[in-house]
Amino acid sequence: MLHERHRLLGRLVRDTVSGRTGVLRAVAPDGDAPKPVAWLIPRGGGIEWTTPLRAIEPVTAPAPDRPCRGR
Template identity: 55%
Template sequence: MLHRDHPWLGREVEDTATGRRGTLRAIAPEGNSPHPVAWLIASGGGTEWTTDPMALANPAPIAPDALPAS
């Protein structure tokens, strides 16, 4: 489905284009555009929004319980 991998998927990040924070859900094309966008959703839910992947910054730290088992 043209989704891209990203190390911050599932983490809360800042969208520097809007100043909002949300959980990064996917990096994927929007509509017929060949260029991928970042898909985010506010931590409390609500309407998903898109932004340029280059506008992502300041990911939340990975919680110890989210680390893979060794």
């Protein structure tokens, strides 16, 4: 297979083209396209989609809310 390694494989990423988030499943060609693309799937399952590699960015978890303490 023509899969490539990527530091975000298996992680939740944002597709900046579509605005969707999903888990990066693979970096590989799509059909006869010469350049590899990112293969994403929604977290929890669903229909896989592709996007250019330059269009993915890691999703960072928001900082947990901290209760406000009075002084």
